[in-house]
Amino acid sequence: MSILEVKEVSHSYGSSRSFWRAPKEVQVLSDVSLSIDEGTCMGLLGTSGAGKSTLGKVILGLEKPQKGQVIFQGQDLYTMDTITRKRIRRDLQVVFQDSYSSVNPRLSAEKIIGEPLENYERLSPAELQRTVAHLLDMVGLNAADMKKYPRQFSGGQLQRISIARAIALKPKMIVLDESVSSLDMVNQTNILNLLNELKSEYGLSYLFITHDIRAAYTISDALAVMEKGKIVEVCHDKNEVFSSQQPTVKNLVASILPEHPRNRTLTSRANFSANSQ
Numbered sequence: 001m002s003i004l005e006v007k008e009v010s011h012s013y014g015s016s017r018s019f020w021r022a023p024k025e026v027q028v029l030s031d032v033s034l035s036i037d038e039g040t041c042m043g044l045l046g047t048s049g050a051g052k053s054t055l056g057k058v059i060l061g062l063e064k065p066q067k068g069q070v071i072f073q074g075q076d077l078y079t080m081d082t083i084t085r086k087r088i089r090r091d092l093q094v095v096f097q098d099s100y101s102s103v104n105p106r107l108s109a110e111k112i113i114g115e116p117l118e119n120y121e122r123l124s125p126a127e128l129q130r131t132v133a134h135l136l137d138m139v140g141l142n143a144a145d146m147k148k149y150p151r152q153f154s155g156g157q158l159q160r161i162s163i164a165r166a167i168a169l170k171p172k173m174i175v176l177d178e179s180v181s182s183l184d185m186v187n188q189t190n191i192l193n194l195l196n197e198l199k200s201e202y203g204l205s206y207l208f209i210t211h212d213i214r215a216a217y218t219i220s221d222a223l224a225v226m227e228k229g230k231i232v233e234v235c236h237d238k239n240e241v242f243s244s245q246q247p248t249v250k251n252l253v254a255s256i257l258p259e260h261p262r263n264r265t266l267t268s269r270a271n272f273s274a275n276s277q
């Protein structure tokens with residue numbers, strides 16, 4: 001069953017007016033349709049500027065599309081009333097790429113993680129602290145870390161703080177926009193493992209936006225590929241990417257195969273899968 005359905009969404013941005021030229025609309029999404037099953041991860045791949053982040057924003061309700069629908073848990077995000085929207089919004093969270101700029105540097109980890117809880121739940125100060133301590137434990141950090149400030153964490157640790165904040169309200173789905181792209185290989189693997197554990201333990205669904213096919217393959221059940229504002233391929237089983245004849249997908253796959261054609265065999269595919277686990 002789908003948790004999220006994007007139906008024929010089109011969106012454009014208005015370019016800024018200049019003295020010489022009239023403002024021009026730039027079409028960024030054209031008739032995009034996508035469906036994510038409950039408890040699964042959809043990897044959204046594509047080259048820079050393909051429209052991945054814009055689609056993420058449309059799904060999060062941050063960018064109202066000119067055309068189309070976003071159905072989350074059976075309800076249209078853009079036509080529902082404000083109260084329903086607030087209720088639904090807690091089930092849909094986001095983790096961005098750059099944790100340093102997506103958290104307030106003046107707030108402690110306790111405040112950062114506790115913020116959504118304070119907005120949505122009436123907890124006593126002691127309950128709030130206990131919940132934050134539990135969330136820190138869930139993402140592999142210590143309760144004592146709640147007193148620290150963003151500058152006292154590494155990039156990987158801060159990304160864990162962002163994940164703790166995203167799961168604080170027990171959401172159904174998280175949009176992860178290049179969430180591991182700024183991390184080194186070891187931290188990437190650790191965060192991907194953590195996301196995988198949370199997914200299987202709590203039945204979370206993810207939209208994993210990335211330009212990195214390796215990371216997408218590691219965590220996703222299904223893969224979609226975007227190019228110039230359109231979805232050009234959907235692989236309901238991620239392994240279908242290896243047999244896709246779509247040129248952009250073939251290029252993406254080729255980018256992770258060994259350089260020498262002699263080595264581009266099924267063994268390389270097996271190695272890729274093994275290395276990605």
Ligand SMILES: Nc1ncnc2c1ncn2[C@@H]1O[C@H](COP(=O)(O)OP(=O)(O)OP(=O)(O)O)[C@@H](O)[C@H]1O
Pocket residue numbers: 013014015026028046047048049050051052053054055211
């Ligand atoms: N707020 C905005 N105003 C005007 N144009 C925008 C805005 N945000 C994005 N764009 C343009 O829309 C296009 C798609 O951008 P988007 O960030 O969605 O792509 P992307 O696939 O996520 O790329 P990247 O991987 O580089 O982040 C780009 O040409 C970008 O310049």
